[in-house]
Amino acid sequence: MLKIGVFVCWCGSNIAATVDIDQVVAAAKLQPGVVMATGYQYMCSENGQSLMRKAVEEYKLDGVVICACSPRMHEATFRKNAQRVGLNPFMVEIANIREHCSWIHKDKEQGTIKAIALANAAIAKVSLNAPLISGESSVTKRALVIGGGIAGLQTALDIAEAGFEVDVVERQATIGGNMAKIDKTFPTLDCAACILTPKMVDAASHENIELITYSEVESVKGFVGSFKATIRKKARYVNEKTCTGCGLCMSKCPSKKSKNEFNLGLDNRTSIFIPFAQAIPNVAVIDPQSCIKLTRDKCGLCQSVCEVKAIDFTMQDEIIEREYGAIVVATGFKPIEVDAFDELGYTQNKDVITSLELERLMNAAGPTGGKLVKVSDGSHPTDITFIQCVGSRDCTSRGKEYCSKICCMYTCKHAMLIRDKYPDINVNVFYIDVRTPGKNYDEFYRRAVEDFGVNYIKGQVGKVYAEDGKLIVQGSDLITNEQIFIKSDMVVLASAIEPDPSAKKVASMLTASIDTNNFLTEAHAKLRPVESPTAGIFLSGVCQGPKDIPETVAQAGAAASKVIGLLVKNKLVTSPCIATTDELLCSGCSNCFNICPYGAIGYEDKLINDHGIRETRRIAVVNPALCQGCGACSVACPSGAMDLLGYTNKQIMAEVDAICKR
Amino acid sequence: MHNNNLKDEVIRISGASPIKCMKCGKCSATCPSFNDMEIAPHMFVDMVVKGRIEELMASNATAHCLSCFACVERCPRGVEPANIIEAIRVIKLRKSGSVQLTPAQIASVIDTEIPQQALVSAFRKFRK
Amino acid sequence: MQEVKEFKPNIVAFCCNWCSYAGADLAGSSRLSYPADVKIIRVPCSGRVNPMFILKAFEKGADGVIICGCHPGDCHYNTGNFYARRRMTLLYSMLDYMGIEKGRTRVEWVSAAEGAKFSNVMNKFCGDIKELGECVKLGDIRCKD
Numbered sequence: 001m002l003k004i005g006v007f008v009c010w011c012g013s014n015i016a017a018t019v020d021i022d023q024v025v026a027a028a029k030l031q032p033g034v035v036m037a038t039g040y041q042y043m044c045s046e047n048g049q050s051l052m053r054k055a056v057e058e059y060k061l062d063g064v065v066i067c068a069c070s071p072r073m074h075e076a077t078f079r080k081n082a083q084r085v086g087l088n089p090f091m092v093e094i095a096n097i098r099e100h101c102s103w104i105h106k107d108k109e110q111g112t113i114k115a116i117a118l119a120n121a122a123i124a125k126v127s128l129n130a131p132l133i134s135g136e137s138s139v140t141k142r143a144l145v146i147g148g149g150i151a152g153l154q155t156a157l158d159i160a161e162a163g164f165e166v167d168v169v170e171r172q173a174t175i176g177g178n179m180a181k182i183d184k185t186f187p188t189l190d191c192a193a194c195i196l197t198p199k200m201v202d203a204a205s206h207e208n209i210e211l212i213t214y215s216e217v218e219s220v221k222g223f224v225g226s227f228k229a230t231i232r233k234k235a236r237y238v239n240e241k242t243c244t245g246c247g248l249c250m251s252k253c254p255s256k257k258s259k260n261e262f263n264l265g266l267d268n269r270t271s272i273f274i275p276f277a278q279a280i281p282n283v284a285v286i287d288p289q290s291c292i293k294l295t296r297d298k299c300g301l302c303q304s305v306c307e308v309k310a311i312d313f314t315m316q317d318e319i320i321e322r323e324y325g326a327i328v329v330a331t332g333f334k335p336i337e338v339d340a341f342d343e344l345g346y347t348q349n350k351d352v353i354t355s356l357e358l359e360r361l362m363n364a365a366g367p368t369g370g371k372l373v374k375v376s377d378g379s380h381p382t383d384i385t386f387i388q389c390v391g392s393r394d395c396t397s398r399g400k401e402y403c404s405k406i407c408c409m410y411t412c413k414h415a416m417l418i419r420d421k422y423p424d425i426n427v428n429v430f431y432i433d434v435r436t437p438g439k440n441y442d443e444f445y446r447r448a449v450e451d452f453g454v455n456y457i458k459g460q461v462g463k464v465y466a467e468d469g470k471l472i473v474q475g476s477d478l479i480t481n482e483q484i485f486i487k488s489d490m491v492v493l494a495s496a497i498e499p500d501p502s503a504k505k506v507a508s509m510l511t512a513s514i515d516t517n518n519f520l521t522e523a524h525a526k527l528r529p530v531e532s533p534t535a536g537i538f539l540s541g542v543c544q545g546p547k548d549i550p551e552t553v554a555q556a557g558a559a560a561s562k563v564i565g566l567l568v569k570n571k572l573v574t575s576p577c578i579a580t581t582d583e584l585l586c587s588g589c590s591n592c593f594n595i596c597p598y599g600a601i602g603y604e605d606k607l608i609n610d611h612g613i614r615e616t617r618r619i620a621v622v623n624p625a626l627c628q629g630c631g632a633c634s635v636a637c638p639s640g641a642m643d644l645l646g647y648t649n650k651q652i653m654a655e656v657d658a659i660c661k662r
Numbered sequence: 663m664h665n666n667n668l669k670d671e672v673i674r675i676s677g678a679s680p681i682k683c684m685k686c687g688k689c690s691a692t693c694p695s696f697n698d699m700e701i702a703p704h705m706f707v708d709m710v711v712k713g714r715i716e717e718l719m720a721s722n723a724t725a726h727c728l729s730c731f732a733c734v735e736r737c738p739r740g741v742e743p744a745n746i747i748e749a750i751r752v753i754k755l756r757k758s759g760s761v762q763l764t765p766a767q768i769a770s771v772i773d774t775e776i777p778q779q780a781l782v783s784a785f786r787k788f789r790k
Numbered sequence: 791m792q793e794v795k796e797f798k799p800n801i802v803a804f805c806c807n808w809c810s811y812a813g814a815d816l817a818g819s820s821r822l823s824y825p826a827d828v829k830i831i832r833v834p835c836s837g838r839v840n841p842m843f844i845l846k847a848f849e850k851g852a853d854g855v856i857i858c859g860c861h862p863g864d865c866h867y868n869t870g871n872f873y874a875r876r877r878m879t880l881l882y883s884m885l886d887y888m889g890i891e892k893g894r895t896r897v898e899w900v901s902a903a904e905g906a907k908f909s910n911v912m913n914k915f916c917g918d919i920k921e922l923g924e925c926v927k928l929g930d931i932r933c934k935d
Contacts, residue, residue: 070811070815070818071832072811072812072815096815096830096832098818099814099815099817099818099819100814100815100818100830101818101826103818103819103821104817104818104821104822104823104824104826104909105823105826106823107826110826111826113826114826114829117829118829118830121829121831343692343736389686389738393684393686393738393739394738394739395682395738395739395740396737396738396740398738399738432684432685432686432687458687459686459687459690459691460686460687460688460691461688461691462688462690462691462692462693462732462736463691463692474691474692475687475691476687476688476690476691476696476702476704477687478685478687478690478704481702481705483690483691483693483696483697483702507864508863508864511864511865511866511867511868513808513809513860513864513866513901513902513903514864514901515901515903516901516903516904521901521902521903533808533812533866533902534808534866577834595873597867597868597869597870628867629834630834630835630837630838630866630867630870631833631834631835631837631838631870632835632837632838632867632869632870632873634838634840635837635838635839635840635841635873635877636873644834644838647833647834647838649840649842652831652833652840652843653842653843653846655831656802656831656843656846656847656850656852657846657850659800659802659829659831659847659852660800660802660847660850660851660852661850661851
């Protein structure tokens with residue numbers, strides 16, 4: 001019989017307030033195998049850990065149960081501690097009496113009874129534990145970044161600088177993402193293109209970075225250190241290697257009526273096009289939906305004018321298969337559709353626009369060459385009204401419950417830029433709260449009010465309607481307690497942002513978890529913000545939650561450093577909690593082989609000595625490098641030959657026993 | 663005066679959750695009888711949270727709500743201000759001793775400027 | 791008059807390590823209470839839950855057993871929760887045959903971000919089990935320790 005020690009943590013008053021520690025200790029001492037039990041204020045502190053080490057040596061313990069916080073918090077801490085005194089780390093079990101007990105039960109009697117049951121379950125489990133030895137697996141020294149916006153590019157550049165190869169897969173025909181569409185950036189007002197395009201060029205010219213644009217990741221298999229990704233490179237109908245980006249084809253293309261996605265449909269583009277002037281790769285792409293040659297087999301003008309013969313209408317999608325050690329998700333965001341806010345009249349009035357559309361209207365490379373004009377008639381506006389929180393902090397089905405975080409600052413930036421460039425334009429901003437946490441952010445907002453004369457109105461807008469060629473904005477001013485009507489030429493909606501629609505698919509593909517808003521979940525809200533709970537998957541940028549550019553860049557760098565920390569290792573320690581076969585029981589039926597999601601199970605003909613009968617049998621064999629320890633095979637096995645180390649059938653049954661005992 | 667019993671009753675009758683209010687003022691922005699109400703819809707919500715129901719009952723503002731439900735439709739937090747106002751109107755009426763209005767009584771409780779819609783909506787509700 | 795003792799059901803919850811166990815942790819750190827009758831067993835995946843564990847639980851005196859896993863399509867191991875769902879569907883009919891009410895076993899999907907859902911599910915399940923009362927169908931063969 002194992003000699004088991006039980007340590008009950010007070011966690012200050014976190015546990016001790018609703019669980020009677022002494023009773024738990026006394027109850028534990030009655031359990032078979034328990035040779036010592038004690039309580040301590042903070043088990044995770046150095047003193048607590050040394051208490052555990054001393055007890056292991058003094059009582060020659062073979063197993064340890066810690067009744068404390070969630071194993072997701074400190075299991076690793078205590079297992080490492082066990083290793084320091086020569087106890088196999090897998091002989092330590094945690095009873096979660098904080099998150100699952102003391103924090104949710106107010107009644108001390110009930111809490112204590114439950115804590116005792118949980119402790120008994122852990123004691124029952126540990127008495128069936130066996131020492132386990134971790135295995136090793138190799139690391140493919142190459143990273144995949146999904147998304148080529150500022151987040152993806154920064155991550156890729158940082159990884160590449162450390163000397164590892166990176167592939168950036170971008171769905172659009174050019175890298176750059178949302179930031180490429182932005183005019184100026186807050187709070188310094190430097191132009192987005194001036195800081196983004198050099199980064200794009202750096203990424204394109206870096207020897208360790210390969211940009212795979214106009215492509216999507218189709219499937220990912222494998223696990224940390226050795227992922228296998230299938231990437232679909234969509235047919236561009238233009239040879240990327242030979243096209244020089246001269247633009248002659250664009251000037252000749254007769255199909256000019258497609259909405260220009262880059263300018264958010266504010267102007268039109270040709271069917272063969274380069275998304276924007278600084279696009280990388282600076283290569284044309286043909287839109288197969290509108291191209292006359294591809295839809296009706298006529299035209300082909302571009303092909304005849306192209307001097308380098310880069311256009312190929314027979315091009316097919318290409319499938320690329322690559323191996324990676326780590327994957328970074330940087331799928332970014334999109335502004336929500338504001339059509340549902342019919343009181344704001346976005347679909348009825350051309351002069352009601354979103355903030356991102358305003359960015360394009362103010363951008364020197366935009367559809368108006370940077371001249372701010374009314375979309376409806378091209379005339380100069382004299383009154384512009386901004387409406388904040390359109391769809392943010394909105395519990396209804398029209399919006400998002402969260403704060404989109406960036407809108408207060410960009411609206412402030414827009415208001416300031418307009419007042420700076422056109423002092424004759426009156427600018428009003430309807431706000432609920434102005435949220436400006438960040439270095440130099442509130443100062444920026446105050447400058448807009450004090451130096452640039454932007455009129456901030458605390459209240460919301462109930463209705464926007466056209467009257468006599470003007471838009472009337474009907475809103476409340478909560479400071480003066482009035483209902484006000486403001487005549488405007490343009491109304492700008494600060495639309496909420498949401499994760500890019502691809503995020504959900506990507507998350508499922510990588511088995512990385514997402515929250516109810518489709519943002520990817522981090523492994524720990526405070527301590528592991530750039531890692532997904534799935535090993536080897538990292539998060540960069542807005543896919544994890546709303547952020548502005550400085551925060552995105554910081555997080556991108558953090559994700560890169562985690563990737564580098566992984567790729568620099570030659571071997572990874574694998575969890576020893578994997579499936580194992582009892583050769584005497586295995587009948588070679590292939591049930592486990594069929595259910596295994598990793599292809600980790602194979603078959604071998606082995607000479608078996610079954611109680612004196614020696615015969616060759618077909619036996620299931622688990623590949624420890626591939627097995628991830630899900631345990632599906634152990635349930636599928638009809639003869640009970642398959643079992644999962646660390647969570648064996650006997651162990652779980654023992655836990656059930658301990659819990660159900662009345 | 664803070665009266666939590668009355669507050670609970672308002673919440674029970676209306677089925678609304680005034681505590682969800684984030685004080686954006688969209689209800690008042692959209693209210694067609696804003697200028698006729700001495701207490702605006704957003705103040706109604708806030709005063710219910712604070713338990714100042716007697717003041718609301720004393721005010722004539724409840725009679726001016728058109729029950730057009732624009733505030734309910736547009737509230738980003740699902741607070742349902744119109745239902746809160748309606749609940750106060752109902753409590754007021756019950757305190758006065760009658761559960762429903764007869765056409766003869768209408769003239770005595772309202773002034774002449776109240777729009778038709780309010781009358782219709784009041785009938786619709788008090789019939790039950 | 792003898793005081794009627796309040797029925798305290800015995801409920802076993804199998805939670806997958808990646809979603810539901812973390813969801814239960816979140817319920818804890820958000821202080822969202824649910825009855826102390828629920829005791830959680832950590833398993834790597836809902837697909838690890840052998841129907842034998844559930845039968846064992848009923849045999850040993852559980853009044854209800856709930857399995858919580860990742861949402862369909864979000865399983866950390868790709869497919870484990872689908873197998874769990876199918877197995878449980880089969881087990882329902884067997885339990886029914888054995889005379890154990892269908893409401894005593896349940897499969898729920900709770901993600902790591904759904905602390906509130908975890909607490910709601912447990913409150914609901916406990917309420918349902920309280921209504922069903924003590925599970926006595928396997929009582930005569932229940933092991934007495």
